[in-house]
Amino acid sequence: MKKYIIFAGALLIAPQIWSQELEPTDAIRFGSNQLNGSARYNAMSGAFGAIGGDVSAIQDNAAGSAVFNYNNVSFGANISSRKNNASFLNYNSTEKNTALDFSHFGAVFVVDGKEDSKIKNYNFGLIINNQATYDNNYRIQGINNQSIGNYFLQHANFGNNGSPVPLDLVQTMQGETIGDLYDFLNSQPNGFQAQQAMMGYQGYILNDEPNGSYSLNVAPGKYYQETLMNTSGFNSKLTGNFGLNIDNKYYLGANLNVSFIDFNKSISTFEENTAPVTNGVGTILFDNNIYTYGSGFSFNIGGIAKLTESTRVGLSYESPTWYGLNDESQQRLQTYSYDNGVRSMHDVNPNLVTLFDRYRIKTPSTFGASFAYIFGKSGIISVDYKIKDFSTTKYSSDTSNFSDLNNYYSNNLKSSSEVRIGGEYRISQVSLRAGYRYVQSPYKQTNIIGDVNSVSGGIGYSFGAARLDFGYSYTHQPMSMNVISSGLDDYATVKTKHNNFSLTYSFSF
Numbered sequence: 001m002k003k004y005i006i007f008a009g010a011l012l013i014a015p016q017i018w019s020q021e022l023e024p025t026d027a028i029r030f031g032s033n034q035l036n037g038s039a040r041y042n043a044m045s046g047a048f049g050a051i052g053g054d055v056s057a058i059q060d061n062a063a064g065s066a067v068f069n070y071n072n073v074s075f076g077a078n079i080s081s082r083k084n085n086a087s088f089l090n091y092n093s094t095e096k097n098t099a100l101d102f103s104h105f106g107a108v109f110v111v112d113g114k115e116d117s118k119i120k121n122y123n124f125g126l127i128i129n130n131q132a133t134y135d136n137n138y139r140i141q142g143i144n145n146q147s148i149g150n151y152f153l154q155h156a157n158f159g160n161n162g163s164p165v166p167l168d169l170v171q172t173m174q175g176e177t178i179g180d181l182y183d184f185l186n187s188q189p190n191g192f193q194a195q196q197a198m199m200g201y202q203g204y205i206l207n208d209e210p211n212g213s214y215s216l217n218v219a220p221g222k223y224y225q226e227t228l229m230n231t232s233g234f235n236s237k238l239t240g241n242f243g244l245n246i247d248n249k250y251y252l253g254a255n256l257n258v259s260f261i262d263f264n265k266s267i268s269t270f271e272e273n274t275a276p277v278t279n280g281v282g283t284i285l286f287d288n289n290i291y292t293y294g295s296g297f298s299f300n301i302g303g304i305a306k307l308t309e310s311t312r313v314g315l316s317y318e319s320p321t322w323y324g325l326n327d328e329s330q331q332r333l334q335t336y337s338y339d340n341g342v343r344s345m346h347d348v349n350p351n352l353v354t355l356f357d358r359y360r361i362k363t364p365s366t367f368g369a370s371f372a373y374i375f376g377k378s379g380i381i382s383v384d385y386k387i388k389d390f391s392t393t394k395y396s397s398d399t400s401n402f403s404d405l406n407n408y409y410s411n412n413l414k415s416s417s418e419v420r421i422g423g424e425y426r427i428s429q430v431s432l433r434a435g436y437r438y439v440q441s442p443y444k445q446t447n448i449i450g451d452v453n454s455v456s457g458g459i460g461y462s463f464g465a466a467r468l469d470f471g472y473s474y475t476h477q478p479m480s481m482n483v484i485s486s487g488l489d490d491y492a493t494v495k496t497k498h499n500n501f502s503l504t505y506s507f508s509f
Contacts, residue, residue, distance in 0.1 A: 023485070026292070027393045027409070028442055028449065030235060030261060030323065031363035034132045035437060035454060037104055038076055039471035039504035043458025044422025045435025047382040049370025050304055050314035052251065055106025055127050055506075058241050060368065060384070061302035061316040062253030065125040066243030068108045075105040076469075076504030082136050086481070088492035089142035099135040101234070103502055104128065108241075118247045125241035132235040134263055140483055140492040141226040148225060148271050148284055149218040150487035152200025156214040159193025164213045169194045170201040178202060182350035195331075202348045203335040205281050219280035219338070221273045227483045233263035239300075248306070255300035259321055263292040269484050282343075283336040286484070289329065294358075296323035302368075314370040314384075320392075321363045327356040359397040364388040377426060384420040390442035391415070416442045422456075431460040433471070447493075450478035458502075466507035473500045 035046050037056025048057030052064030055074045081098045106127035113119040159165045169188070172181050178198075185194045197214070200206045206214045236259065243253040271284040302316035333348040365388060372382040390413040395402035422435035439452035458471035475498040482491045 025449065026263075027361055027363070027395070028390065028413075029132075029134075029263075030361060031321070031388075031390065031393060032132070032439075032442075035456070035473055035475070035500070036078065036130055036132060037502075038074055038506070039458055039469035039502040040431075040433065040460055041471070042473050042500065042502045043433035043435060043456050043460075043469070043471035044382065044424060045420045045437040045454060045456045045473070047370070047384045047420035047422030047435055049302075049316060049368050049382070049384040049420075050312040050372035051370075051380060051382050052304055052314075055108060055125065056104055056129055058106070058108075058125055058127055058243075058253070059129055059237060059239055059255065059257070059300070060318075061304065061314050061370065062241055062255040062300040063243060063251040063302040063304045063314065063316075065108050065123045065241045065253055066121070066245045066251035067304065068110055068123055068243075069121070070508040071107075071109050072506060072508045073107045074504060074506035076103045076502055077101065078103045078130075078133075079501045080133055080135065081499040081501075083497045084136070084138050084494055085497075086138065086140050086492045086494045088140045088483070089144060089490060091142035093139045093141050095137040095139045097135055097137045099133060101130060101133050101135075103130050103504075108243075113245075120245040120248055123241075123243035123245070123253075125239070125243065127239045127241065128236060129239070130234055130236050131259070134231045134233040134235075136231045138229040138481065138494060139226070140481060140494075141224075142490075142492075143274060144223050144225050144483070144488070144490060146488050146490070147216065147218040147223050148269060148286065148484045148488065149200070149205045149216050149281065151286075151484045152196055152203075152205050152487075153214060153216050154487045155193045156197035156200060156206055159190055159197055161190060165190075165194045165197040167208050167212070170198040170206075170208075172202075178348055179350045179352055183352055186354055199331065199333045199348045203281070203284070203333045203346050204337040204344075205284065205335060217280050217337070218284075219273050219275075219277040219282050221275035221277075223271050224274055225269070225271045225483050227267065227269045227481075229268075229481075230266045231264065233261070235263075236260045250306070251304040253300075253302050257298045257300065257321075259296040259298065259323070261292060261294055261296070261323065261325065265290045265292075277338045278341050279338055281335050281337045285334040287330075287332045289331075291328040292325055294323055294325035296321040296361075296363075298322070310374050310376075312372045312374070314368070314372075316366075316368040316370075318366040318368075320365045323361045323363070324358055325361060326358050329354050329356070357397060357399045359395060359400065359402075362392075362394040362396075364390050364392050379425040380423060382420075382422045384418075386418040386420075387415055388418075389415040412444055413442050414444050416440045429462045431462070431469075433458045433460070435473075437473075437475075447478075448480050452477045465509065466505070469502075469504045469506070471500075471502040471504075473502075474498070475500070
């Protein structure tokens with residue numbers, strides 16, 4: 001059983017019936033990398049494909065390790081600050097989050113080749129890099145004409161392969177608890193849909209009708225709605241690298257990567273009728289907690305060519321990452337209903353952690369080309385271009401059919417181009433750096449997830465064999481979010497502003 005949260009409004013997708021609800025944007029999240037490396041790398045917006053010589057750059061172009069002439073160790077940390085401004089039905093809200101995290105640790109070891117050989121050195125690297133941090137907070141609030149009760153109604157009326165969920169699956173038997181029924185439904189076909197229908201029915205949000213369908217028992221009116229989403233976790237990559245320096249003109253490299261995902265998402269959705277309520281449900285509080293964890297495998301190959309003493313070009317390829325993931329979830333629903341003005345509270349709490357079957361995601365591969373011009377010992381200008389086709393994203397499982405979700409990716413996603421521009425100017429022992437990064441939205445309809453625009457800068461000081469670097473980047477990206485995963489047409493526009501401060505110490509020996 002898998003869990004697919006399809007944003008019917010925000011993702012503009014018709015309701016689909018699956019045995020579990022998963023959010024399509026999760027695959028985008030796990031298939032995308034943030035600018036999160038060494039301070040020098042961040043300050044130049046990651047434009048290192050034709051330069052190399054930085055441990056974070058090795059994960060973009062594996063040939064970057066072959067540029068090192070001496071053993072090198074580098075480690076650092078980031079302070080990340082995010083601000084999310086949401087606009088929903090003419091209401092604005094702001095949430096902030098600040099986190100300190102480990103960014104990277106890497107070491108490259110240089111083995112000199114034979115004196116008369118064209119192979120000048122063999123380089124070996126081991127790097128762990130935090131590709132993405134997920135610490136973030138979102139708030140959406142506004143007054144809506146539609147109730148979030150429609151989420152439960154949609155699952156109840158269409159959750160049985162397009163037909164209503166049978167009444168005996170939403171009612172408890174004698175001696176059966178809510179937790180017992182919830183657990184039983186998890187093992188049934190279309191179990192997730194039946195669970196949502198059951199919670200809505202037990203919370204008095206739904207009435208059963210004589211024809212076997214369900215109707216909404218939410219009092220008419222306008223509804224104040226508020227959703228709080230808190231996310232945390234990381235996507236880290238451990239890389240083993242081999243690099244080859246051929247005649248100080250050609251540099252080749254290859255990586256084997258193991259990635260680790262640990263992602264928590266907590267969503268609390270509240271609704272209250274703004275008018276006095278005499279009959280029907282007037283207040284709803286729906287809590288969802290989802291924990292995703294697992295690992296993946298990928299590989300890189302790359303090359304850098306020194307065309308002249310000043311000019312370098314690079315080519316790189318990163319394979320898809322093949323992830324094996326697990327989900328755990330918890331749900332709780334609390335409602336207040338009225339019967340001729342008498343208020344009753346209903347707590348639908350299964351008090352269970354649901355463990356779903358393991359599933360797989362294949363993220364897109366990445367092709368890169370780069371150019372750099374080196375002004376002797378005084379500076380560098382570098383440009384990188386990358387492209388990945390998100391429409392090739394695939395889910396698979398031994399127990400579930402993902403064909404509808406995979407068709408969604410094929411039909412709604414596209415190739416995403418990325419441009420990075422970076423520069424460095426050296427004044428004696430001081431290096432000044434700046435950069436710009438643009439990432440195209442992977443969606444054909446860019447109001448779902450917009451383009452990324454980022455500017456960066458930084459400074460470094462060389463102590464000879466050691467170096468201390470500081471980097472800063474500012475990133476802006478708009479996106480759409482819904483109050484609840486399905487059942488409502490209206491969605492919020494969220495503009496995310498991300499400030500990242502990084503500090504790195506490195507030394508050669």
